[in-house]
Each structure stands twice: as C-alpha cells, then as structure tokens.
Amino acid sequence: MDLEKLFSSPELLLETGLLAVAALVMFGALALFVCAVVSIIGSPLSFGMTVVWLLVAFAAPFLGSLLWFIVGRGDAYRRRVAY
Numbered sequence: 001m002d003l004e005k006l007f008s009s010p011e012l013l014l015e016t017g018l019l020a021v022a023a024l025v026m027f028g029a030l031a032l033f034v035c036a037v038v039s040i041i042g043s044p045l046s047f048g049m050t051v052v053w054l055l056v057a058f059a060a061p062f063l064g065s066l067l068w069f070i071v072g073r074g075d076a077y078r079r080r081v082a083y
Helices: 003-008 010-042 047-059 062-083
Strands: none
Touching: 010 047, 010 062, 047 062
C-alpha cells in the first residue's frame, strides 16, 4: 500500500486504523482464550471441575476466560493449598 495515498485520505486512514484496532482486539481475545484453556488444563482441579471450566470457556470464549482468571483460577489454587 502506498503510504502517500494512505495519509492523503482521512477515510482510508480511519478504515485502516479501525481494521488494525479490530485485529488487535481479536488477537487479544484469542490469546486470552488460549491462555485460559492452558491454565484450566494445568490447574489442580478435579477432572469434573476441569471439564466444567472448559465447557464454560468454550461456550463463552471471552466471558468464560475472564471468569476463569477472575474467579476459578484463584479458587483452584486456594483449594490446593487448603488440602
């Protein structure tokens, strides 16, 4: 893409910028999901709870992953220390 043409048209610059932001957001969500799945599989939870958390993560990839890191992960490691 010609940079002079890109910077001469504000509409094209806006579209390109929005596309870049959207790509970064999508990549971030995918990275969060992959990290959550790896963390769930490596957690000290029982097999049943691991399956439940994986189902939550796959049913709602962004929200399920956030819930894992906010609620599930800390709870999993607190239970491990308690036993």
